[in-house]
Amino acid sequence: METIKSYVQQNKDRFISELIEFLKIPSVSADAAYNQDILNVANAVKVSLEKAGCDFVEICETPGNPIVYGEKTIDKNLPTVLVYGHYDVQPADPIELWTSPPFEPIIKKTDIHPEGAIFARGSCDDKGQVYMHIKALEYMVQSDTLPCNVKFMIEGEEEIGSKSLSWFVERNQEKLKNDVILISDTGMISNQQPSITTGLRGLSYVEVEVTGPNRDLHSGLYGGAVANPINVLAKMIASLHDENNQVTIPGFYNKVQDLSLEERAEMAKAPFNLDDYKKALALNDVYGEKGYLTNERNSIRPTLDVNGIWGGYTGEGAKTVIASQAFAKISMRLVPNQDWEEITELFTKNFISIAPAGVAVKVKAHHGGQGYVTPTDSIGYKAANKAYTETFGVPAIPVRSGGSIPIVALFEKELKSKTILMGFGLDSDAIHSPNEHFGVFNYLKGIETIPLFYKYFVELSK
8 A cells, every 4th residue: 555655755746736826826815806816716625625535525605705615424433523724815915025926936945944945925824734634635535544534624714813714613513513623724843843732822803093183283383282192002002011011901811820830841841942033033132021931921921912003194204293093903812711802801991091181092803712722631632643753753742822723712612622733834934924935845744644643533532
């Protein structure tokens, strides 16, 4: 019987060329100008699943972007793995910072990826990682080694909050019934040291608006006599952190569960070099909440960050004006037990309360999601660890991620299933940034590893 490793090597060029074609479709969900591309990429997913061997594939309409559902049933008495991923991508802006066009994929060698990396928007997040699962299914079908049933649910709104996903899941619980959910939308420590993400932070995303006078004013005639919304907004934002870089919103930390020293020591086993970290980001020093290490600040602690701020004149030259309004977008990464809707309410109440006289404040909630922790003693985790150990030669390390995948908590609530996060990207892959890329090694290693998860999950489930 042909092994997965030899199958991947024999089909390497085809796997890469197929992914490149997939990445050429600019499936940006945040911009309505790409609506046709969204439909095109959903159809591309459907065709790929059919060619890989699914018995049934359909494009399901939702209130928003369509969800592609596919399945391959071996025996209804066997376990079922539900694969989730997303085909939508972040906007490519700022375009001028890309070294090659974001939707014209190109393979370039890097220090970290000597075998080459595919540079394109969505290459790692998440189209490249979705395609690993499709090719893994192809191998298992072609080699007659698929040991259980598999279902696919590939959506198109992850980058804008997965608004239609809960609608779909609630209405299709029987169709989506499974024994474990498998997701590759995360990363691993390095190409030598795999890791399994066991925790995700939740998210609350808001937009704030500060309004002063009813129109822009001459800064000479009115300066000092009326509240400047930009000055006010800057002060309000600055007041959201104290001298220890803790968030000052009353009640923000009420439900935060502190990890034990033993748990923090286990986390510290993950390889991490602070000097390399600073060098990679061109930093003189790190920054964050007092009393915690860098890898704790960005994973097990909640945060508040301004993602964008604007108002007034920003064009060339000078315009002496007091703007009528100022705006900011703010995200809060939350840890398990922090409810994102409650945190959004606490933020809104606090932000309005700290506004000085002379301005009006509005807070608009965009989207959010709950945090999640998966147990390391589950069958799914053990199966993933055995799969990584076989292909990488070393066991995976459990890590907490600083990112958010709000749908994971939704899946547990609605489908009563645990999620296993088998990511193959690296922190250096520049997801959400210019020059996003995904290593050829990582892509092919993912295809090689995923079938082993199925094998060990079924074996351990007996």
